[in-house]
Amino acid sequence: MPVALAELGLEFETVHIDLTVPRTKEYLAVNPRGLVPALSYNGEILTESGVISQFLVDAHPSHLEKTSREEGGALQRARYNFFIDTYISKINPHYFASMRGVTAEDREKAGAELVDIVLKEIEPLLQNAGPFFGGSERLTFVEVQTAGFVLRLLTFPKYEDILPKSILAGLEQKTPAFWKWANAISKEKSVTYVWNEKEIAEATLAKIQKTRAA
């Protein structure tokens, strides 16, 4: 969602929610699931980051994605959605598995599987990236929906306790198109402006250590 807001040049006000304590009654009235993000748009409350981004991109036609009525729009949207679905349904389960592994060995094994899945499922879809999806020079809706995961995948192996370091070497060697695409994403201002690496890494490690201990 932050990437969509930045790419669309929309003004917004941020309200921070402390996730280390139970949600307040006020926040549960905004999102009964208690999760962030939520967006208030002209008084309408929207939740679920993917849904919010799709709404913003639909409400503000831009370089990010064609409308379905534009020439080539329906097909472009199908290609974009296929990639996003592939990333979320095929890659993310392995990404989470390689964080949750109880021993370093479990995490190494899941990390190697993750690299193999990127090679099988994602690498073929990025052959014409330029540097972004489908040969685009600017971010597209594909990167809007996947950048947060990609940034985490490139960053967390730097903290050996979160993800194994071998993931980075594996991706660089085995999946050059993914590597180029992911690194291009990680240099974009619209992606990094909300990225506080240390804070996010520490919060993720604390959460994952609880899961590993459970």
Ligand SMILES: N[C@@H](CCC(=O)N[C@@H](CS)C(=O)NCC(=O)O)C(=O)O
């Ligand atoms: N599917 C939701 C997931 C949102 C989500 O898990 N948000 C995390 C922060 S990144 C959260 O609110 N965690 C608080 C909690 O689980 O109590 C979305 O994409 O919006």
